[in-house]
Amino acid sequence: xxxxxxxxxxxxxxxxxxxxxxxxxxAIGPRMVLEEKDFNAKQIKEGEIIKHTFTVRNTGDQLxxxxxxxxx
Amino acid sequence: MADFDRTxxxxxxxxxxxxxxxxxxxxxxxxxxxxxxxxxxNSVEVLSIKAFVKVPIYLSPKYVYLRGLAGRKITKTVRxxxxxxxxxxxxxxxxxxxxxxxxxIEEIEAGRIFKVHFTSIPGPAGIYxxxxxxxxxxxxxxxxxIRIIGKFKKGGQG
Numbered sequence: 001x002x003x004x005x006x007x008x009x010x011x012x013x014x015x016x017x018x019x020x021x022x023x024x025x026x027a028i029g030p031r032m033v034l035e036e037k038d039f040n041a042k043q044i045k046e047g048e049i050i051k052h053t054f055t056v057r058n059t060g061d062q063l064x065x066x067x068x069x070x071x072x
Numbered sequence: 073m074a075d076f077d078r079t080x081x082x083x084x085x086x087x088x089x090x091x092x093x094x095x096x097x098x099x100x101x102x103x104x105x106x107x108x109x110x111x112x113x114n115s116v117e118v119l120s121i122k123a124f125v126k127v128p129i130y131l132s133p134k135y136v137y138l139r140g141l142a143g144r145k146i147t148k149t150v151r152x153x154x155x156x157x158x159x160x161x162x163x164x165x166x167x168x169x170x171x172x173x174x175x176x177i178e179e180i181e182a183g184r185i186f187k188v189h190f191t192s193i194p195g196p197a198g199i200y201x202x203x204x205x206x207x208x209x210x211x212x213x214x215x216x217x218i219r220i221i222g223k224f225k226k227g228g229q230g
Binding site: 029030039040049050051055056057058059060062066068 | 073074076077078079080081082083084085086087088089090091092093094095096097098103104105106107108109110111112113114117118119120121122123124125126127
């Protein structure tokens with residue numbers, strides 16, 4: 001009982017902190033995650049076209065927009 | 073070239089497809105693409121594709137730059153090498169800088185290694201560009217083109 005009473009102010013403090021800072025509700029925004037950034041096509045003949053598709057995951061909580069991809 | 077999904081919902085997946093045309097490349101290549109997004113922590117990412125482009129005939133370097141002062145002679149050399157067993161034969165078929173540059177083909181190793189020496193003819197300041205085309209006996213590469221650029225500044229003799 002004594003332990004419970006001592007813990008109560010700390011619990012109230014944590015709840016207040018959570019409400020004031022909004023930790024639980026804070027949006028993290030869009031998050032781009034690329035599992036692979038470099039692709040090695042190894043040995044190919046001149047004139048061949050190398051085509052490779054990279055997968056992008058959005059682990060955030062808002063829409064991820066790819067604005068542009070600039071080769072070169 | 074690149075194709076990509078413009079938007080990806082939370083928890084979703086999208087694709088970015090890159091294409092690299094290897095025409096006119098030889099040896100090791102690496103091509104990069106920058107990806108710009110609205111991710112506040114990571115707004116730019118770099119993707120890369122690397123490869124080793126195999127060619128029947130290697131040129132090193134692929135271009136000739138003759139740079140210097142006007143009136144001076146500058147010489148540069150291009151090395152031509154084949155890896156296969158088929159002996160290479162070269163025959164000049166086109167050269168459009170005969171008034172500005174001379175060239176000489178030297179066979180270093182019979183049918184395998186050649187050197188082409190380019191020498192500028194002393195002249196006035198200016199810039200010129202041209203090509204030397206060589207016919208080969210390789211059906212997969214019937215013609216080699218060596219590009220030549222000359223850049224000569226004022227300050228030399230003549």
